[in-house]
Amino acid sequence: LIQEALSEEVTFSVLYTPFEGEVEADKIKAANRAFAEKHPDHAQHVFTDPHGIHLLPEGAESLPDQQYFLTLGFRDREIGEAVEKSVTRKLPVCPGRII
Numbered sequence: 269l270i271q272e273a274l275s276e277e278v279t280f281s282v283l284y285t286p287f288e289g290e291v292e293a294d295k296i297k298a299a300n301r302a303f304a305e306k307h308p309d310h311a312q313h314v315f316t317d318p319h320g321i322h323l324l325p326e327g328a329e330s331l332p333d334q335q336y337f338l339t340l341g342f343r344d345r346e347i348g349e350a351v352e353k354s355v356t357r358k359l360p361v362c363p364g365r366i367i
Contacts, residue, residue: 279343281310284324284336291318291337299337310341313348317355 283306285299296316304311316339324330342348 279310280348281307281341283307283339283341284322284328285316285339286331286334286336288335296337299339303339303341307341310343313342313345313352315340315342315348315352315355 281303283299283303285302287295287299296318299316300314303314303316316337322336322338324334324336330336340348340351342351
């Protein structure tokens with residue numbers, strides 16, 4: 269779903285923010301603020317993946333074992349909210365069944 273939404277929406281921007289330690293709400297808020305400052309045109313809806321543990325894309329220089337927040341910003345609030353909802357929703361657990 270995320271890939272489909274992103275492939276249809278060309279008015280988004282991405283920012284990778286390095287972080288250390290545990291994923292905390294204040295670190296996510298700081299990543300959102302940093303994104304809004306760097307990409308104000310894409311700040312109608314800003315979303316930082318709360319799972320935190322991302323690596324930079326291939327070819328980008330990074331330190332070994334460095335973790336990054338992945339922050340997405342959208343020009344269209346509705347599309348941004350849909351992507352955030354699909355990423356953060358909890359999937360049902362069915363014991364004994366492989367999905």
